[in-house]
Amino acid sequence: MRQDADLPLTRDLVLIGGGHSHALVLRMWGMKPLAGVRLTVINPLPSAAYSGMLPGHVAGHYARQELQLDLVRLARHAGARLVLGRATGIDRARKLIEVPGRAPIAYDVASLDIGITSEMPQLPGFSEHVTPAKPLDAFADAWEAFATDPPPEPRIAVVGGGVAGVELAMACAHRLPQARVTVYEAAREALRLLGSGARGAMLRHCARLGVRIETGAALAGAEAGQLLLEGGKTARADFVIGTGATKPADWLERTELDLTDGFVTVGPTLQSSDPAIFASGDIAHLSHAPRPKAGVYAVRAAKPLFRNLRAALSGRPLTRFQPQRDYLKLISTGGKHAVADKWSLPLDGEWLWRWKDRIDRKFMAKVHDLPIMAPPPLPRERAQGLEEVLGTKPMCGGCGAKLGGVALREALAGLPAPTRPDVLSGPGDDAAVLACGPRKQVFTTDHVRAFTEDPWVLGRIVALHAMSDAWAMGAAPQAALAQVTLPRQSEELGARALSEMLGAAAEAFREAGADLVGGHTSMGAELSLGFTVTGLCDDPLGQDGAQPGDRLILTKPIGAGVILAAEMLGAAPGATVAKALEMMARSSGPASAILAPHAHAMTDVTGFGLAGHLLGLCEASAVSARLDLAAIPVLEGAEKLAAAGHHSSLLPQNIANCAGRMTAPPGPRSEILHDPQTSGGLLAAVPAEKVEKILASLRAAGYEAAAIGAIEPGPAFLRVS
Template structure:
């Protein structure tokens, strides 16, 4: 649920761990009016630790073992920034990120988990695979799987370093997964060797002796060697060396040792424990900085000695959500009391499990069924979110209230609504000073010396190409929106064979207190300026204002030699049609608004939309393009019609050759379309065989409106294959020949579809 209340405070959640997913759901069910929530996360699909061994063993699919954070954020009305936090400024209350400008906060909570220590063992970081980050570990597992499948009969030696519960579960899951592949190939199972390294005299030292005995027996029965009192001193490309100097040869080394925290946490000045984890009190609040909270593995409770276990992260979700709500409202916090004992269930990868609680231990396939039932039930709550179709369906919590808030709201109420509700000079000046805009010799008056208008010089013999685009945001990340909007606006310039010169921006940011407006405007313009800088264009001015939602657009000027203008109307019979990007953004973002798109689909679409068409345009010109356009709001068919008519030609489109974004077929099959789709469908009269093609799964996507779509060009047939090869060698992996141009016929419609 997106709130229309003015933004007063920013809560930033760093990491999509087990605690934060609960925070998102609870704040979605009961939002705090005036509190804006932002999730900054490295992983949009966050793995559930309880199912990870089952995923490795092949018992669960990727989706079954991961929580999709995008629909959860949509439900919570939270912004999702797909990025990694690399540092923080506690005085400025800002988080440094890997791929974007700093993110400001009033309150921040960390739930980023932990990673196995590799820095203290030479070669471990270079030659071993830590179990976290999980996506990288799964890539390594996929490599091992391919190795076995492509080299049947070859031996494979795998080591797991670290014999805690995580290491034991991992080696059992790995052994089962790899041996299952061998059995399917009828390959002798003796070709697989799995070894577990324990630095102590026993495995799982924090568990009771009965559990250790049961799992030691199972490891032995499965033929998994356990090297006890064997500490790895160094990792090499072909194996490990222990403290006795013995070399143990291995083809793959997996690392599951003691947990470690990112070094920047302590460097920022946060109080930490001896291992570098954030020190928190019983409120899950930093012991040194009251506006900072932490939960899960990254947190170290000063009054409780807790193991690094997903059980605690799950249990901390509700108290963390409550305390984040309370601190935003200026209310007293509530203490969280961790349980002393909990049920531990350890899967063995083959439909069997060992369980324990306190001094009890038990095993059997029934234990695995119990674990599977518990894990699936927990995951269901993130897959089946309550439907929130109107404001009455959400229990809105009390508004943030403080003297500072009341003063800010009073100032907002008195703000002038004239002049397009433009932003104040102070805010604009601060934002413009922070932007790194391109300086060009042909810009006479620009942002460096603002005047009533910008003034640029047109070089002799050049013509000016002008275009403008403006649209509402479709994502809650202003920096990414700014990047995509700039790419979208530049598409027309590239399509005409021009080089961008200057741009004027028009920005509307949501109502809020002054510092929130400033941050939104800066993030938005920073994204646009990053793209303009790469294109060589200077931002020379514009207009900004406040509104109910964020909107943005650019008026872009480009320069082109009049003899080199590439137009829509130059297609020649025999040309091939080349498309540089996959289509499907309209249906995917319509599905995203309904919480029915997978996060990885949206991420892939955003990556494509943020990709510049600069090099694609250059490549197409080099290969003799006769006509070109960029695919945007009218969809693929609409823009092709705009090319065939002035060219006086017909065209064929091969539906099976059109590149599609992941998920686009699924969302259109589910009947999810952009609001612009009905208008675009009217163009179906341009099709010669519409009735025949209507049942083809790609047919609806011909009318799907695109944002920052690819270029569509006609290329001489003899050069088209080389053009596509060159595009793919670059960054346009989906570039394809999707049809051909034919002479104009007497057919009632110019375009024929190949099914």
């Protein structure tokens, strides 16, 4: 029986924003995907903060990671690609979503859940001196920086005397008891939307915490260290929080969708004036049932949004969403204590905070505790050795899907030596070397199984990875041919994916001074991408020139393989994955230009890991090497994931490839020496007297470069200490 994953793709669904509704849609989609749909989510960050726990975080009750919706894990669960970028426009005629820094993203159906901001840009100095409470992630970062190292007797100002402002003010006062916290409200009364019982309780808690509330105090602007109030008054403030505005994104006006005060107007089906575009959460205005901007409505809208997105994509009738008229508001009061507002009852106590805490943790559990879908069972009758080849982990992408070093050496051992006089070298170095008039041409190819669902990111990283062999030999990339295998899909979706991949790759080649001149495409079981690259140089830099006394420089941290392997299982934190992809998308071209004039030998660190590639350099140069384990840069989070048992499917073969040729202390950090890298750094043997100058140049160019060891006399062997 065919699995949904084997069916061709025919429609693109794009979720713009990682708000509460979309987070729950991703969870539900993973449990019940719609065959034939390619799902994409666009968000500036790999995670999004949950608003319900933000005051508790400000007060110090929750760590930052406890309130983060991990969009990388949710996207993996849903089988979606996550695009880390900020949407800035929608071309409805061409059905394209604009994301700066990359190609537009095509959609057949799209949904908006981008939240709002508390910014007031029309006021002088607001952008420079006021921290809006929304977007939540930026606010949480700014608050943590301030609260960790506050000035003596800090003054905190909160602009806006609604529930959100007063709740945050009490949280600040609880976290920093020495602070003077003041709420500035433009109206004559604060907390106007609460019932009399809840309002009275909130004011009593403010008095208990020393939170002052000034009414009739409208903000006119801000300067360094003070607020400017209407009427010419000023107020000192070391940290200013803005909660008094609910501002939608300006770019929505250019979409020509029907808007209400800037918010996307939607009907009972959550469709906008364009039936192909839905909206939910704070950015949506429910024309049939206007409601306040509150997270509870975004959460309640998730199920009907999920149903209607599926219906729109499959041609079925849509259903209505009718939100409840009111809801129970549980408002924290600084400490582990809360006030309830509903039915005009004066409910107030610690038990309400415990109730709120359970509600919030239950929501977070929904988006954190994602079920792992078990692979289909093996046939009862099967050939011997099938389990051994499959292993206990899914096959990795990128260089983690390569053939092991031992097997590769055996396969290449039978190749004949070059016979043409213009072929100057064959297998063994990073690239072949051809005579090209008075110069030399390097010739290399690389092809990888997809390690990300994002064609744009894949295109850039694989292009840089393919050029890495040329850079390792000190050559300038010249031209490239692409080889693409696309999973089965409609012609339109195939063209969209190919356009994104090759667009990103062409940009990477242009940055390097090379041209993408053509290639070949085919349909297959899964997405893979490769490039054949030529480069020019006067004298290629090989692996055979390292000398005893040389120092070893590595230009990028290692650990990408273990991070990508853990991400496949939904075990890698989103921020960790994002940093790994950012590192992989960094060109080694400038590093090559810095290293090549000085290096005696150089290679790139890719599929065989740092240890395997260093041993290859040692064998070519007939030397030994020593590594300082503590000096080797490792991607944040990689060592922790390795200690938890995560590793690339290629790791055992890489360890076997180095068996008997190295010694290292046991532990996860040593294991990462064998971790396969995709678009990893350059490894160069340079004269000891030039190390500091070279490192300074590399770091000035943005590389996390380090001197990690030295070349020593003796047969090819690696000692790690």
